[in-house]
Amino acid sequence: MVMQREGSAEIAIDVTRLVVRALRGRLPTGVDRVCLRYICHFPDARAVFYKWGIGRVVSRAGSRVLFGLLLARPDHVVARLSRCLVRELTGRLPRRLQPGSLFLNVGHSGLELPGYGNWLRSQGLKPVFMVHDLIPITHPEYCRLGEYGRHGKRITTMLTHGAALIANSSATLAALESFACTCGTPTPLSVVAPLAGAALPTGAAQPPLDEPYFVMLGTIEPRKNHALILQVWRRLAERWSPARGPLPRLVIVGQRGWDVAHVASLIERNPVLRPLIIEISDCDDAGMATWLRHARALLFPSFTEGFGLPLVEALAIGTPVIASDIAVFRENAGDVPLYVDPLDALGWLDAISDFATDESGNRAAQLVRVGEFSPPSWDQHFSKIDRLLEQLTGVTHD
Numbered sequence: 001m002v003m004q005r006e007g008s009a010e011i012a013i014d015v016t017r018l019v020v021r022a023l024r025g026r027l028p029t030g031v032d033r034v035c036l037r038y039i040c041h042f043p044d045a046r047a048v049f050y051k052w053g054i055g056r057v058v059s060r061a062g063s064r065v066l067f068g069l070l071l072a073r074p075d076h077v078v079a080r081l082s083r084c085l086v087r088e089l090t091g092r093l094p095r096r097l098q099p100g101s102l103f104l105n106v107g108h109s110g111l112e113l114p115g116y117g118n119w120l121r122s123q124g125l126k127p128v129f130m131v132h133d134l135i136p137i138t139h140p141e142y143c144r145l146g147e148y149g150r151h152g153k154r155i156t157t158m159l160t161h162g163a164a165l166i167a168n169s170s171a172t173l174a175a176l177e178s179f180a181c182t183c184g185t186p187t188p189l190s191v192v193a194p195l196a197g198a199a200l201p202t203g204a205a206q207p208p209l210d211e212p213y214f215v216m217l218g219t220i221e222p223r224k225n226h227a228l229i230l231q232v233w234r235r236l237a238e239r240w241s242p243a244r245g246p247l248p249r250l251v252i253v254g255q256r257g258w259d260v261a262h263v264a265s266l267i268e269r270n271p272v273l274r275p276l277i278i279e280i281s282d283c284d285d286a287g288m289a290t291w292l293r294h295a296r297a298l299l300f301p302s303f304t305e306g307f308g309l310p311l312v313e314a315l316a317i318g319t320p321v322i323a324s325d326i327a328v329f330r331e332n333a334g335d336v337p338l339y340v341d342p343l344d345a346l347g348w349l350d351a352i353s354d355f356a357t358d359e360s361g362n363r364a365a366q367l368v369r370v371g372e373f374s375p376p377s378w379d380q381h382f383s384k385i386d387r388l389l390e391q392l393t394g395v396t397h398d
Contacts, residue, residue: 010101010394011045012057012060013038017061019049022081026257027282029219030309031132034168034195035107038218039067041105041382046097046125049089053115062088071259101122106130106166108195110177111154117161126163126392128328128393130157133168133306134175136225142223142303144258155179161348164388166187168307171328189220189391194203194332197313209292212356213278215295215319217288217310218302221257225301225324225342230266230273232349235270239353248356250299251278251291292319297363300324303309303342316375320350320366336369338362 004236018035028036039045047058047066066084082318097103110116111129120127136143136151143151158165159180166172170192180187186307209233219227228320240247256264267277283291292298298314300323311333314321321330325339338355340347355363 003289009389010098010127011042011389012048012097012101012103012370013042013045014103014105014107015039015066015070015110016051017107018048019066019085019366020109021283022070023078030232030307031107031196032134033309033345034130035060036071036372037196037378038104038106039070040225041378041385044099045239048097048103049085049109050113050116050119052065053113055119056089058088058096059095061204062136066180070341097123097125100393101125102392103127105131105262108132108154108194111157112150112215115204119159120161120249127161128159128166128388128392129162130166130168131158131172131176131306132177132378133304135306136323137179138175139223139304142213142221156299158186159183159185159187162188163190163392165193166190166385166388168195169328169331171331172306181280191296191384193381194383195307195312197307197316198285198288200292200313202289204290209247209249209251209278209294211246213251213252213294214297214299214352214355215253215314216253216299216301216341217292217314219256219257220252220260220263221260223303225303226252226260227266228342228345229299229301229348230241230263230270230277232312232352234266234270235344235345236353237276239349247276249276249278249294251280251295253283253288254282255281289317293317296323297338299348299352299353300329300337301340301342301348302326305329312375315370315373317352318367318370320355320363320370322355325333334371335374336366338366 018032021032046061049056067103069081069084132157138149140148165188166188167176173190173192177187216229218224237247266273267279292314297320298310300311300321301325304326305328308329311321311323311329313338315333321337323337323339324342338351354360
């Protein structure tokens with residue numbers, strides 16, 4: 001944990017994304033978890049809330065209160081969070097940060113708004129942005145309509161106004177540099193700082209199901225490729241021999257996102273699939289740890305990812321992974337998982353059928369590799385971030 005010393009450069013963190021999602025009672029996504037880690041690491045930072053074209057700086061005391069509320073469960077703090085915001089953001093002249101202060105936005109929030117960059121410039125800040133992915137630009141077919149343009153504005157704001165950029169993977173940085181080259185814009189000082197997974201608690205000793213099962217973890221959306229796995233499960237049910245034991249279940253842990261009507265129909269209306277699928281939209285870390293720890297494998301068939309936290313989290317607690325054969329997964333997990341092309345339905349069917357029983361030699365071999373896996377840590381991540389901030393200010397943060 002980093003403490004700001006007297007005389008050191010002031011640090012501010014944009015908490016707009018966290019505040020808005022907490023007020024809506026939403027559980028943290030992977031990006032939210034990263035934002036929360038930053039307010040843990042910089043507990044004496046000033047909170048900034050940017051909405052309706054206005055940036056508001058929260059007082060030091062109010063920032064500490066706000067950080068504490070954001071780190072609590074969102075469904076427990078909505079009323080207190082609302083009161084804190086009203087108290088801090090209304091009825092006063094706008095506070096200003098010291099010119100030259102470091103300003104961290106690690107959640108992409110607000111960067112598409114036309115006034116955001118102008119506000120940063122008017123404050124004389126040194127912005128540091130985290131780039132989680134360029135998926136809406138490189139793979140717009142998997143994103144909401146209009147997200148291509150919005151994300152392009154976000155990345156352009158980062159390139160234009162950023163004093164430094166943080167990429168969560170080398171794959172993300174390569175995509176960023178390619179975009180910058182296309183736009184004819186230089187890339188600011190950049191560092192690759194891999195993310196650590198959640199510190200999952202010890203899972204329950206007893207498996208949550210009597211039958212073998214596999215887990216998919218993450219928001220249900222087109223690029224996560226749930227539709228392919230559901231079709232695989234339908235074929236698995238047709239091919240499964242009772243002599244092999246109980247037919248495996250598929251546990252989908254994640255909230256439903258956008259454009260999931262086809263997936264929802266397969267889950268809710270298909271008579272073959274319905275009894276084989278367990279959908280969990282609200283799962284805390286303890287529950288997630290239990291489901292992961294006893295799974296035959298985590299299934300991660302995404303077409304594209306910026307990082308892929310579930311991959312790291314599963315391997316860190318000893319769970320095998322069957323994952324898409326994409327560059328960022330090989331960067332983060334090496335040769336540990338079993339890789340299958342995200343379009344190869346028969347390959348996924350064979351891999352899942354193989355991993356479903358204790359006789360699987362491939363699963364046993366991966367368990368050996370999993371035992372040798374060294375996941376990235378938050379200490380390693382923030383060691384790189386602290387050095388980056390030192391480069392920007394010449395001030396050491398202990």
